[in-house]
Amino acid sequence: MNQRVEFADKAREKPLLSIVVPVFNERAMLPLFVKRVFPTLGTLDVCWEMVMVDDGSTDGSADYIKDLVTSKPGVRLVKLSRNFGKEAALTAGLENARGDAVIIIDADLQDPPEHIPAMVDCWRTGTDVVLMQRRSRAGETLFKRWSAHLFYRLLSRTSRTDIPVDTGDFRLMSRMAVDILLQLKERNRYMKGLFAWIGLPTQVIQYDRDPRAAGDTKWDYPGLVGLAIEGLTSFSVSPLRWATIIGLLAASVGALFGVWIVVKAMVLGVATSGYPSLVAIISFLGGIQLLSIGIVGEYVGKTYMESKQRPVYVTEEVVENPHRRYQSSENPQAGERYVKAV
Structure with missing residues (x-):
């Protein structure tokens, strides 16, 4: 880290919130995602950055994010060399996040970003993990809802780790929680289990999951079955x-x-x-x-x-604007107050 970056880090008077967004062929969703997330982040009394991890997209998602980096403060692109899978993309995002707290959210808007302020409020009370638990799953078939319900309870009953039911990757973690998580070096990664393994004080917020706003889901039934087998064999004998x-x-x-x-x-x-x-x-x-x-x-x-002992992922490039590393939300109407590196 050079002196300019160190100065920018020290210049932050407010806590830094990192938003980690794994992206795979979500070009149709990204404009809608940006349109909803940025106003929400603008209401927070924090500095923030958005780490968008392109997991080998072939539909121009990476090019859209590159344009976003030049026009929006605080956005950073981590482009992987190929599609390594969502678990690897999450790992890449967490390793590149610099925040005092980190929120993971998908780009498909099924997890409403409007819940982010409530998550930050819980973190500020001293909670290390704010867990978002699905109360309902709109836009999904009856079979998918039933199979997900059964899987989460089967995993919870068989695992030695207390893995909460009806939870996905949408959550907030403190810097301490992220640092502990990054010490886990296994290559076969089932992130929901790893999130639960670290423990630490946790608060649960229930919410209703929305249907996908655009595009198609990247999870077919064979992929979901493979993920279920991965979860069962990773955290239980x-x-x-x-x-x-x-x-x-x-x-x-x-x-x-x-x-x-x-x-x-x-x-x-x-x-x-x-x-x-x-x-x-x-x-x-x-x-x-x-x-x-x-x-x-x-x-x-x-x-x-x-x-x-292969690496979990390979980074092709990291794209960021060094003069717009963090966005401050003190004046969301102006949208131009950010910490500058000098």
Whole structure:
């Protein structure tokens, strides 16, 4: 950090709030996002910066953000070299955020930015984590709402970490919480679990999630299933125990079935048809074995990927205006009062 930047940091008289925004092919949403977020930030009695992480977008999102950097105070672009996934983009945003508090929010506006002032108020009372809990999920199918409801409760019941239900990435974290989180270096990252793992004083605010205002969701059902498996295997060994229990039950059923066949033949004199029962037993046990191998493979694969020690992401470039690093909200009508680097 050069002397000009150090002077700018010291010149801040108010706390600095960082807004981390992961972006992947959200060109249609970005103008709407900016239109709603900037007025909201203008009502806060803080300095703020916005760290927008482009996760390998191919629709011109990065170019739009670059133009935004030159025209809006406090905006910074962190462009990744390719699409690394949302968990990696969040990590990149948190590592580049300089604020005394950090808010994570998606660009799709399903998490209303109008809740940001309430989050900041909670943080100023001494809370390290302000957790936004979804009370409703507008614009989603019944199956998606039901499956999400089931997954969050299954994860909470099986995990050794108390992971709050019905929560996403929309939250505020103090600088201490962010610094602790950045000490966690695993490559297979399930951020919702990592957020919960750090603990610290937490306050929950319930809100109603809005439907997406424009564009299409980037999460299809296979992706959501993969994320669910990642969450279950990252914070719990329960699937391994389930495989063991299912194996014991299968072996017990097979043994009892074998005893029943012997009793029928020797006591009751009933002949047993071989092929149907044999096929049923082999199919059942084969399915159990494949399921168990798949579960063990998930954990072995995680260990393999962790052993490579590859970086979570690669940054292609960081774009910011050094003379407009932070935006102050003391006079939101003017919109031009910011801390200058000299």
